[in-house]
Amino acid sequence: MKKLQTMIFTVSVVLLAFSSVCFADTFTNRQTKEVLHGYATSQTEGGKTIVHTQEKGKVLLNPAEWDVVADRLGRNNEVIVLTLDDQIALEIETRAMEQAIVKASDDGPLYILLEIDTPGGRTDLAQRICAAIIEAGNCQVIAFIKGGKYGGAISAGAAVALACDKVYMADNTVIGAATMITVSNTGPKDLKETYGEAVGEKFSSIWRAYLASLAEQNGRPGLLARAMVDKDIEAIEVAEAEKRLFIEPVNKRPNQRIVHTWSEKGSLLTLTAAEAVKCEIADKIVNSRQELLRDLGAEGAEIVINDDIQKAGKELKRAKLRVGKLSKSLDLKIKQIGYAPPMPKALKILRNAKSDYKTLITLAKRYPDLYINIQFLEEQLNSVEAVYQEAKMQRKMRK
Incomplete structure (x- = not known):
């Protein structure tokens, strides 16, 4: 029942802007001078x-x-910890992440800490996580690229990190390599290979601009974010009147001195922790959560672990098991009907089959990650219903 389909990792670029005023912690009325202490919510x-x-x-x-x-x-006096430690690939986990960020920001902690170790994944889902982070303007969201199985924030994971207010990295991690791809049953492919030069470039341009916007809204060099997406972008650092600038070589002026070449044509930009800090993509290298909290002045805060994302993944696994059992049950019922059982038994089998199909349709609608063809199930249900009604009619006529 699983429908194979090619998934394009793209959506239109829309950065959800901060509200004109982001509430913090001390509020002073402009007219009455009344002072309040607390925290704002998104509500x-x-x-x-x-x-x-x-x-x-x-x-x-x-x-x-x-x-x-x-x-x-x-x-x-608490820090709420969320974890992104796998591919960004599931609707159910993305929804759980969005809800967890909103809830955490409304609970008024000192910080929300997002610990990241991901190879990337679907950019549409990554953009939803980024939007949730940006909308949490009433509480700072801190990224900690901690390392592990995947070694950093790769591809769409880099976008999530760039959306955060601060980025900390362990010294054995990387960030970058954020090019867009399509994925099908034949494996990953470059966008331009799948859709042609013109269309592929259009999608890539949108994603480049999106990452650059994420970087620049937090004072990070947008050009380097673009170089993570496009291997044809060259990026150099120049010094001009005691200022450091990141530009493409073609834009260098005579009075600018080249300090460093960050990205050369032909390869996507991927930065080590030391490089990321040096070029201001990341804020600091830390090698533990405690070291990070100490740097934020929150070493005495209570740590609250939110594992809603992991729970969502387990919920999907349970749903998959249930789908498997229902599919086997339906296969058995179809075989039983083929043996032309007595009418009362046949009607019971058909009623149970209808129930199974209805349950499958409900699961398919609740869990898009199951990739179940709902139209096919509804057609099967209609067919079973028709057979059931015909059997009932025949039984009535016999009486």
């Missing part, structure tokens, strides 16, 4: 933002009427 009522304060509990504030200062006063 609103009647056009006002819900804020949890020490002085008044939950209140509704109009962002335009308050000055805000980030000073941690009123926040919960």
Whole structure:
């Protein structure tokens, strides 16, 4: 029942912008000078933002009427940890990640820590995670590229890291190699190989611009993010009047001195931790969560592990097992009907078959990652229903 299909790793580039005012921790009313301490949430009522304060509990504030200062006063002394440690490939895990980020930001922790070790995956799903991170403007999201099975934040994983407010890397990790590909039952292919030069370049251009936007919104060099996507982009660092700039060689002016060549034509940019810090793609090298928290001044905070993403993966596995059992059950029922059993037994088999098909359709709609052909199931259900009604009619006529 699994429908094989080619998956294009692309969506249109839309960066969800920060709200005009991102609430922090100390709120001062511009007219009355009233001061409140607490944290804002992403939730609103009647056009006002819900804020949890020490002085008044939950209140509704109009962002335009308050000055805000980030000073941690009123926040919960905890860091909520989320983990992205596999491919970005499943709708159910992406949805769980989105919900976990929103919930964590609304709980008012000092930070949300996203620990990353991924080879990448679907860019449409990665963009959804990035959007959730960006929308969590009321709480900083920190990326820790910790290393492990995959050795860093690769491909779409690099986008997720770049969306975060700060990026820390363990010294044995890398970030980059974010080119777009298509995946089918014959394996991964370059976009241009699959769709042709013109269409493939259009998709690649969108993804390049997206990564550059993610980088630049947090003060990172957009050109280097683009070089992670396109092997034809060259990137050099130049010095000009005590400023460092990242430009393409063709744009170098005579008064600019080349400091370093970061990306040469013919290869995608992939940076080691040391290189990433040197070119300001990453903020610092740390080799443990505790070292990272110490750098943030949060070493005394309570660590709250959110494993909703991992739970979502396990839920999908259970759903797959259930689909397997239902499929076997249906195969058996079809064979039983083929043996022309007595009418009462035949009707019972057909009723049970209808129930199985309805359950499969429900599972298919609830879990898109199962890639079950819903139309095929509905056609099968209709066929079983027709046979069932005909059998009932024959039984009635015999009576």
